[in-house]
Amino acid sequence: MTTKALCVLSGGQDSTTCAALAIQQFDQVHAITFDYGQRHRIELESAIAIAKAFNLASHEVIEIGSILKSTSPLVADTPLEHYNSTEELPGGVESTFIPSRNILFLTLASNRATVLNIRDIFMGVCETDFAGYYDCRQVFIDAMSKALGEGVWGNPKAFTIHTPLMQLTKAESVKLAMSLLGDRFPDIFELTHTCYAGVKGGCGNCHACLLRDRGFTQAGIPDPIWKFRSSAFE
16 A cells, blocks of 8 residues: 655755655655745745655645735735844744744645545644744644544544654754755755745845754754855855
8 A cells, every 4th residue: 555645845944854754754745835925936946846856746836825914024024033143033933923824734735635645744843943933833733633633534633744843953853854865965955945034045144044054053064055155245
């Protein structure tokens, strides 16, 4: 029997690591990416490139338009906050939080999973470096898994939402990706995008860039995207 999984692929380092892990654990891996009116199209371009590099069974970019409203600079004209170091990062919920985003994403993921006869869904959320996002916690994932299972199959255990990075630091997730991808790590991770400012290679000063940079530095592994950042200042 062919085993299958569905990965929510954003184009970032975490969802890419989840896809790499799913590929090792399942015979067939499908992916979905959401076009929800985010300001930076580079995220979608990265997801498409990563799906092709992995030669996934299928990859669908789901266009849901600007249905998600927020003051988050990811979808609105709100200025993006910049910091000089991770020590300056504020506590609480980061201003980039988009209410109900992961609720919607997982709802749509359960729909596509059901159509594809898939019960295993991968998502790269993490509590350790979650920027105060309430929908990146294990308690939320557990609640959604039960609700979706009940709503789709009448069984709270019908879906398994895999969150392998949930308790990992960024450094630990970088090392995991390296162990999964081996020699392919530089080529695959060069395609990933994290920066909230939409800068290829990263702006180096937004919340996402600072956490990613710290993770690679602590892991002792050069980030393949840094070459783009360096060339921008030559």
